[in-house]
Amino acid sequence: MRVAVLACVERGFQYVQLENNSQVLVDMIHGRLEPEAVLDGILWDITLIKQQIEAVKFLYAPRACNEATHLVASYVTHIGGSHLWDGFEPEWLFNTLVFDVNISIRI
Numbered sequence: 001m002r003v004a005v006l007a008c009v010e011r012g013f014q015y016v017q018l019e020n021n022s023q024v025l026v027d028m029i030h031g032r033l034e035p036e037a038v039l040d041g042i043l044w045d046i047t048l049i050k051q052q053i054e055a056v057k058f059l060y061a062p063r064a065c066n067e068a069t070h071l072v073a074s075y076v077t078h079i080g081g082s083h084l085w086d087g088f089e090p091e092w093l094f095n096t097l098v099f100d101v102n103i104s105i106r107i
Contacts, residue, residue, distance in 0.1 A: 014054035019061040
């Protein structure tokens with residue numbers, strides 16, 4: 001989440017919603033749960049960095065609700081580097097994106 005917030009600041013985004021599949025982490029960011037000691041520094045960084053954004057929401061989304069995110073994360077972890085898709089998604093991601101929005105199309 002820290003890297004995501006920082007990326008939003010670096011790109012000049014001012015209205016952001018960040019989803020995570022860890023309800024515990026989202027609750028810690030919102031202050032509903034006491035931070036675990038190993039995450040305290042990261043949560044502090046998130047608090048400071050998010051002040052540079054006009055509006056940021058941290059949301060919980062179960063993994064099953066956003067398989068596309070996990071495919072992208074897996075791809076980037078495997079390939080490495082920095083990736084930006086503006087407009088059209090890669091073909092390997094299309095069917096998952098369609099499934100995420102419940103449309104019956106296959107290519």
